[in-house]
Amino acid sequence: MRRILVAIKRVIDFNVRVRVRPDGAGVVTDGVKMSINPFDEIALEEAIRIRERGLADEVVAASLGPDEIQAQLRSALAMGADRAILVRSELALEPPAVARALLALVSRESPFLVILGKQAIDDDCNQTGQMLAALWERPQATFASKLELSDGAARVTREVDAGLETIEVELPAVVTTDLRLNEPRFLKLPDIMKAKKKPLDVIELKALDVDATPMLKVLRYEPPAQRQKGVMVRDAAELVVALRQKGLV
Amino acid sequence: MNRILVVAEHAGGKLNASTAKCVSCAAAIPNAEITVVVLAAEGAEVAAAAAVLAGVAKVLLVKNPANEPVLAAVLAPQLARVATGCSHVLGPSTTFGKDLMPRVAALLDAPQISDVMAVESATRFRRPVYAGNAIATVEAPAGRTLVATVRTASFQAAGKGGPAPVEQAAVDATLPRHTRFVSVSAAASDRPDLQTAARVVSGGRALGSKENFALIERLAQRLGAAVGASRAAVDAGYAPNELQVGQTGKIIAPELYLAIGISGAIQHLTGIKDARTIVAINKDAEAPIFEVADFGLVGDLFAIIPELEKQL
Numbered sequence: 001m002r003r004i005l006v007a008i009k010r011v012i013d014f015n016v017r018v019r020v021r022p023d024g025a026g027v028v029t030d031g032v033k034m035s036i037n038p039f040d041e042i043a044l045e046e047a048i049r050i051r052e053r054g055l056a057d058e059v060v061a062a063s064l065g066p067d068e069i070q071a072q073l074r075s076a077l078a079m080g081a082d083r084a085i086l087v088r089s090e091l092a093l094e095p096p097a098v099a100r101a102l103l104a105l106v107s108r109e110s111p112f113l114v115i116l117g118k119q120a121i122d123d124d125c126n127q128t129g130q131m132l133a134a135l136w137e138r139p140q141a142t143f144a145s146k147l148e149l150s151d152g153a154a155r156v157t158r159e160v161d162a163g164l165e166t167i168e169v170e171l172p173a174v175v176t177t178d179l180r181l182n183e184p185r186f187l188k189l190p191d192i193m194k195a196k197k198k199p200l201d202v203i204e205l206k207a208l209d210v211d212a213t214p215m216l217k218v219l220r221y222e223p224p225a226q227r228q229k230g231v232m233v234r235d236a237a238e239l240v241v242a243l244r245q246k247g248l249v
Numbered sequence: 250m251n252r253i254l255v256v257a258e259h260a261g262g263k264l265n266a267s268t269a270k271c272v273s274c275a276a277a278i279p280n281a282e283i284t285v286v287v288l289a290a291e292g293a294e295v296a297a298a299a300a301v302l303a304g305v306a307k308v309l310l311v312k313n314p315a316n317e318p319v320l321a322a323v324l325a326p327q328l329a330r331v332a333t334g335c336s337h338v339l340g341p342s343t344t345f346g347k348d349l350m351p352r353v354a355a356l357l358d359a360p361q362i363s364d365v366m367a368v369e370s371a372t373r374f375r376r377p378v379y380a381g382n383a384i385a386t387v388e389a390p391a392g393r394t395l396v397a398t399v400r401t402a403s404f405q406a407a408g409k410g411g412p413a414p415v416e417q418a419a420v421d422a423t424l425p426r427h428t429r430f431v432s433v434s435a436a437a438s439d440r441p442d443l444q445t446a447a448r449v450v451s452g453g454r455a456l457g458s459k460e461n462f463a464l465i466e467r468l469a470q471r472l473g474a475a476v477g478a479s480r481a482a483v484d485a486g487y488a489p490n491e492l493q494v495g496q497t498g499k500i501i502a503p504e505l506y507l508a509i510g511i512s513g514a515i516q517h518l519t520g521i522k523d524a525r526t527i528v529a530i531n532k533d534a535e536a537p538i539f540e541v542a543d544f545g546l547v548g549d550l551f552a553i554i555p556e557l558e559k560q561l
Contacts, residue, residue, distance in 0.1 A: 215393075
C-alpha cells in the first residue's frame with residue numbers, strides 16, 4: 001500500500017481577526033470559527049492529487065488534540081482523505097511532542113511521504129516537519145511550491161530567500177508546503193455526506209508512549225505595539241517635500 | 250556564563266547580513282560568550298567576516314565539501330555536535346535558519362523558540378504569534394540547551410570589533426546522502442538586497458499586470474531602492490516569490506518603505522512594522538495600509554508614480 005500521511009492542525013480560521021484576551025492568558029477563542037490550518041489544507045490537497053494521478057493508494061489525515069478536532073478531520077475526509085486518525089490529548093502540544101507522536105504514527109502506517117504545512121497560523125513555529133524528519137532520520141523538503149514524484153525519489157521546488165531552489169530527496173521523506181503549491185478544492189455537499197461514513201480512528205496519545213511534556217511556558221500574550229497613524233498628503237509633490245524634510249530621499 | 254553558538258548564514262563566499270543581527274541578539278543575553286560557527290566547503294572569507302563582528306569571542310570553521318550548496322539535512326548533524334554543551338544555539342529566521350534550526354533542535358532534544366524579537370533574560374524571550382496579532386513572552390527551561398531563530402528585522406546589525414580568533418574544527422558526524430541539491434533559480438539583480446536595503450518600493454495587486462509592475466522597478470531604480478511585492482502581486486504572477494514581503498515572505502525593516510497599490514492585509518503589515526517610515530499610495534482611502542503609514546497619498550498610482558519620478 002503506497003500511503004501518504006498528512007498532518008493537520010486545527011487553528012482559528014484565517015479570516016478571524018485574532019484578539020488578545022484582556023487577562024493576557026491567551027487569545028479570544030469563544031465563539032470563534034476554527035478551521036484546518038491553511039498550509040495543512042494545501043498539504044492535503046497535494047496528497048489527494050498525487051493519489052488521483054495514481055501515484056499513491058491511500059491518503060491518511062492525522063491530527064493531535066482534543067475531540068473537537070474530529071470536525072476538521074471530517075472536513076479532511078470530505079476533501080478526499082481515505083481515512084483519519086485523531087491522536088487524542090488534552091495537553092497543549094509543542095512541536096517536538098507533535099513530531100514524536102507523528103513519528104509513532106509513521107512507524108504504524110509506513111507512509112512513503114509525509115506532507116504537512118510549513119507552519120501553523122496560530123503559533124507560527126515552523127518546526128514540526130523538520131523535527132519529524134530529523135527524528136525519522138529521513139530527508140526534509142520544506143517550503144515546497146512544486147512536488148514531482150519519480151521512482152523512489154521526489155523532486156521538490158522550494159521557496160527560499162534567494163528565489164526558487166530545487167532539491168531531490170529519496171523517499172520516504174517529509175515535505176512541508178508553501179502557499180503556492182496548489183489551491184485546495186472546495187468541499188461539495190455529497191462529499192461531506194460520504195465523509196461521515198469514512199473511518200476515523202481515535203488513539204490516546206498515552207497509547208503511543210510519547211513524551212509530550214511541555215518544555216516552554218508562555219507567560220503572557222500582549223497585543224502588538226501599534227504604529228501611529230501619520231499624515232495624509234495631497235499629491236506627489238507634497239510627498240516628496242515631506243520625505244526630503246526627513247532626509248529620506 | 251552563557252555559551253552561545255550563532256550559526257553563520259553565507260553564500261558565494263559572503264557572510265549574509267542576518268548573521269550580524271543574530272550576534273546582536275546573542276549579545277543581548279546576559280553573560281554571553283559568543284561563538285560563530287561557519288559550516289562551509291572552504292569558508293575562510295566568511296570566517297574572517299564573522300570574526301570582526303563586535304561581541305564575537307571565537308569563530309569555528311567546519312570545512313567539508315558536502316557543506317555547499319547548503320542542505321539542512323547535511324548541516325544539522327554537524328551543528329548538533331558543535332552545539333553540545335552550549336546554552337543557546339541561534340540561527341536567523343530566514344529560510345536558511347527556518348529550515349535548519351528545528352532539525353538541529355530535534356537532534357539535540359532541545360526546545361526551539363522561533364522568531365525571537367526581544368531578549369528579556371537568558372531564558373525569557375518575546376516572539377510574535379498569530380501573524381503578529383499577538384506577542385508572546387516565552388520562558389524556556391534553565392539548564393538545558395535552547396535553540397532559537399532570530400527575527401532579524403528586530404535587531405540592529407552588530408558593529409565592527411575584534412578580530413576574534415578563527416579555529417578550524419573537525420566534526421565527526423555521519424552525513425546523510427539522501428538529499429541532493431539540484432538548482433537554484435534567482436533572477437540576477439543589480440538592485441539592493443530586499444532584506445538589508447535602506448529603501449524598499451513594493452507593489453501590490455493594483456499594478457494589474459507583470460508589465461505594469463515594471464513601474465515599481467523603475468521607481469526603485471530611481472531611489473536606489475530594493476523591490477518588494479505583496480503576496481497578492483506574487484500570487485498573480487506580477488513578481489517572483491523572493492520579492493514577497495510579509496509574514497510568509499520577507500520581514501524587513503528599511504528606513505523608507507513605499508507601499509504602492511497595496512491594501513495592507515495583516516500578513517503584509519507584519520512584514521513591515523519595523524520600517525522607520527512607511528509611505529502608502531492607494532486609490533482606496535479606507536485601505537488598512539493608511540492606518541500604519543507615516544505618509545498617505547490617496548490616488549491613482551498610474552498617475553502618481555510618473556509624477557513622483559519627475560519630482561525626485
